[in-house]
Amino acid sequence: xxxxxxxxxxxxxxxxxxxxxxxxxxxxxxxxxxxxxxxxxxxxxxxxxxxxxxxxxxxxxxxxxxxxxxxxxxxxxxxxxxxxxxxxxxxxxxxxxxxxxxxxxxxxxxxxxxxxxxxxxxxxxxxxxxxxxxxxxxxxx
Numbered sequence: 001x002x003x004x005x006x007x008x009x010x011x012x013x014x015x016x017x018x019x020x021x022x023x024x025x026x027x028x029x030x031x032x033x034x035x036x037x038x039x040x041x042x043x044x045x046x047x048x049x050x051x052x053x054x055x056x057x058x059x060x061x062x063x064x065x066x067x068x069x070x071x072x073x074x075x076x077x078x079x080x081x082x083x084x085x086x087x088x089x090x091x092x093x094x095x096x097x098x099x100x101x102x103x104x105x106x107x108x109x110x111x112x113x114x115x116x117x118x119x120x121x122x123x124x125x126x127x128x129x130x131x132x133x134x135x136x137x138x139x140x141x
Contacts, residue, residue, distance in 0.1 A: 002030045005103035005134075007037065007094050007124075010066060013109050013141025018070070020139050021107045022079055031080035033101055036067050037093045038086070060085065091127035103134050109141040 006021045008014050025032050064085050071083040082101075086093045098106060110125045129136050 002028065003033060003101055003103045004030050005033045005035060005094070005098055005101065005106045007035050007090070007106070007108045008070070009036065011109070011141070016141055017107060017109045017139045018074070020137070022074060022077060024105065024107065025079045031082065032074055033082045033084060033097065033103065034067060034071055035084040035086060035094065035097050036063060037088055037090045038063060039089065040087055090124045094124070094128055095131055098132060098134060105134055106132055106136045108136065108138060110138045111141060
């Protein structure tokens with residue numbers, strides 16, 4: 001497993017996902033591809049809200065700085081790390097990056113719900129499990 005794709009959303013459980021990804025990368029001499037996806041803001045009719053250029057100008061620098069800082073922290077631990085920022089639909093964007101980089105493993109978080117976890121997997125996790133060409137490791141957060 002040389003290319004590990006790690007979708008992150010900067011939520012409270014992110015650190016657990018990062019630690020497991022780093023453990024896997026070290027064990028298999030792999031590299032980590034962090035991907036953060038921002039969904040375009042839409043109004044109630046489903047149309048994009050506002051000017052996409054203004055939206056990117058507003059959101060992109062802050063999120064990119066956080067993503068780059070995280071990538072640097074992982075690199076400082078001796079792991080080759082890449083940071084990817086995308087605006088789009090999370091499940092589709094993750095699958096596109098998976099194909100583009102030929103990922104060999106996806107490590108992502110899911111909210112555990114006891115006995116019925118399988119039934120209550122989030123929409124993104126479920127879509128990735130169904131459509132991914134590589135194994136998916138779900139980390140309960």
